[in-house]
Amino acid sequence: MAARQAPADKYDARRNQLAESALRTLGELGYARTSLREIASNSEFSHGVVHYYFDDKLELIIYCVRYYKARCVTRYDEVIARSTSADGLVQAFAAKLAETIRDEAPMHRLWYDLRTQSMFEDSLRDAVTMIDKTLQDMIWRVVSRYAQLSGRPAARSPQAAYGLLDGLFQQALLGHLTGRPGALDELTAQVRDLMPYLLEPVAA
Amino acid sequence: MAARQAPADKYDARRNQLAESALRTLGELGYARTSLREIASNSEFSHGVVHYYFDDKLELIIYCVRYYKARCVTRYDEVIARSTSADGLVQAFAAKLAETIRDEAPMHRLWYDLRTQSMFEDSLRDAVTMIDKTLQDMIWRVVSRYAQLSGRPAARSPQAAYGLLDGLFQQALLGHLTGRPGALDELTAQVRDLMPYLLEPVAA
DNA sequence: CCGAGACCTTGACGACTGTCAAGACCTTGT
DNA sequence: ACAAGGTCTTGACAGTCGTCAAGGTCTCGG
Numbered sequence: 001m002a003a004r005q006a007p008a009d010k011y012d013a014r015r016n017q018l019a020e021s022a023l024r025t026l027g028e029l030g031y032a033r034t035s036l037r038e039i040a041s042n043s044e045f046s047h048g049v050v051h052y053y054f055d056d057k058l059e060l061i062i063y064c065v066r067y068y069k070a071r072c073v074t075r076y077d078e079v080i081a082r083s084t085s086a087d088g089l090v091q092a093f094a095a096k097l098a099e100t101i102r103d104e105a106p107m108h109r110l111w112y113d114l115r116t117q118s119m120f121e122d123s124l125r126d127a128v129t130m131i132d133k134t135l136q137d138m139i140w141r142v143v144s145r146y147a148q149l150s151g152r153p154a155a156r157s158p159q160a161a162y163g164l165l166d167g168l169f170q171q172a173l174l175g176h177l178t179g180r181p182g183a184l185d186e187l188t189a190q191v192r193d194l195m196p197y198l199l200e201p202v203a204a
Numbered sequence: 205m206a207a208r209q210a211p212a213d214k215y216d217a218r219r220n221q222l223a224e225s226a227l228r229t230l231g232e233l234g235y236a237r238t239s240l241r242e243i244a245s246n247s248e249f250s251h252g253v254v255h256y257y258f259d260d261k262l263e264l265i266i267y268c269v270r271y272y273k274a275r276c277v278t279r280y281d282e283v284i285a286r287s288t289s290a291d292g293l294v295q296a297f298a299a300k301l302a303e304t305i306r307d308e309a310p311m312h313r314l315w316y317d318l319r320t321q322s323m324f325e326d327s328l329r330d331a332v333t334m335i336d337k338t339l340q341d342m343i344w345r346v347v348s349r350y351a352q353l354s355g356r357p358a359a360r361s362p363q364a365a366y367g368l369l370d371g372l373f374q375q376a377l378l379g380h381l382t383g384r385p386g387a388l389d390e391l392t393a394q395v396r397d398l399m400p401y402l403l404e405p406v407a408a
Numbered sequence: 409c410c411g412a413g414a415c416c417t418t419g420a421c422g423a424c425t426g427t428c429a430a431g432a433c434c435t436t437g438t
Numbered sequence: 439a440c441a442a443g444g445t446c447t448t449g450a451c452a453g454t455c456g457t458c459a460a461g462g463t464c465t466c467g468g
Contacts, residue, residue, distance in 0.1 A: 014445090030324035032236035035425060046447050048428085057426065109323040116320045119313040119381050120234035129382060159375065160394045167371015171363065177323050178333060190364045197401045218415095239455060250417050252458085261456065410468090417462070424455070432447070438440090 015053050018043060019067045022060055027106030031061070031113045062127045065114060068107065069131045075100065076142050086149040090195045093142055094188040097169060101176050101184060108173050136162040143198050152199040161198050165191065219257050222247060223271045226264055231310030235265075235317045266331045269318060272311065273335045279304065280346050290353040294399045297346055298392040301373060305380050305388060312377050340366040347402050356403040365402050369395065 021043035026034050036057060040047040054060040079096050083089035101108065111131075118128035140158040147154045154161075168190050175183030225247035230238050240261060244251040258264040283300050287293035305312065315335075322332035344362040351358045358365075372394050379387030 030321065032321065049446060051427065109320070112323070113320050115378070116313070116317050117234065117236065119316070119378065125382055156397070159390065160372070160397070163372045163375035163394070164368050165371070167369070167374065168364070168367045170371065171367035174319070174323060178329055186363065190367070193360070193364070194368070253416060255457065
């Protein structure tokens with residue numbers, strides 16, 4: 001029960017360690033075919049240890065989702081901070097989107113997997129809703145900064161902006177994973193085209 | 205092996221009958237937790253019959269995907285045929301999108317589930333890619349007709365148009381399933397806003 | 409009317425899953 | 439140095455899965 005010892009950090013460190021193994025495995029196999037034994041075998045522990053640090057398979061998964069969120073949430077903040085012109089922001093943002101597909105494709109497909117699972121499994125719904133909102137906020141910070149640099153107000157809701165960009169992103173991810181050659185370049189072009197639409201048109 | 209009898213139709217009819225049971229079950233439970241026994245128990249047959257009509261679980265699933273496609277492909281063609289003005293088309297199209305979420309949510313979440321699974325499982329990839337292309341064509345017929353009625357050419361690629369609309373659609377589906385009240389109305393508003401962006405701006 | 413083959417059920421198999429209890433190992437305080 | 443308790447492994451459990459073989463039931467041609 002109260003498993004923590006003097007260094008409570010160690011307990012959390014182990015949980016994070018297991019979460020990382022779990023995320024690696026989940027990103028490789030997907031939610032459906034990932035077993036606790038597989039997760040453990042991708043770590044340096046045996047399969048029984050999972051129930052020492054997590055009550056449940058579900059608790060581990062949800063912990064992973066939140067742990068994963070902590071990494072992504074600031075992904076584009078540097079782009080926001082560094083940009084000094086509207087065009088530069090759009091360029092850097094589009095490039096970063098393509099880059100993260102190239103470098104972290106397993107993580108992204110895992111996210112879409114979990115989000116889709118939440119359409120079936122109520123127990124995932126809260127965690128997914130929370131992280132989805134966080135991603136929407138992240139996108140909205142980009143759009144807000146873009147509006148600011150352009151001197152024009154945003155014309156779309158945060159939901160709409162997120163939905164549109166997410167649709168393009170997911171399509172590019174799928175294309176990239178199926179080996180379609182120009183998938184990433186198409187994404188950057190599509191994003192560059194889309195961004196002005198998110199703001200009010202220039203005054204007539 | 206050569207299981208067909210004189211009326212070869214009956215063999216196909218049984219396959220379709222099983223496909224319908226499978227789609228009902230898959231739409232309810234999702235790909236991960238749907239077993240052949242569950243599919244069979246949602247039909248009037250026993251669990252062994254599946255292997256009489258399908259070699260494999262995977263063959264059944266893929267057959268289902270293609271069977272499902274046949275229904276969706278013409279979903280908006282009536283909207284296209286009936287519309288006589290650009291605004292009327294947009295209105296009817298947006299309403300139809302919302303309607304299909306309300307009436308066929310399990311089928312849609314199943315589609316997203318299978319599409320996501322194809323990011324992990326190579327064996328699903330071909331079937332998913334084919335139906336995704338079919339859906340893109342379906343959307344593109346709407347956009348083309350919209351361009352025609354507007355007297356302006358389309359400004360976005362078929363991929364981009366499909367990706368954008370699909371993003372909004374998926375977000376609305378998720379919102380609808382999680383019980384967010386205005387999810388469907390937001391979708392129709394977002395689609396009405398988006399459609400003009402898919403065409404070239406009015407001449408300056 | 410009967411036998412052949414299509415159609416379907418039943419029951420079993422090996423493999424895999426999440427879960428947990430029993431105990432071994434190892435660190436630490438005293 | 440010894441005991442206590444945190445940490446981890448091992449092995450087993452009940453259940454479910456896909457698959458398939460054996461055999462029953464039904465239908466129809468001869």
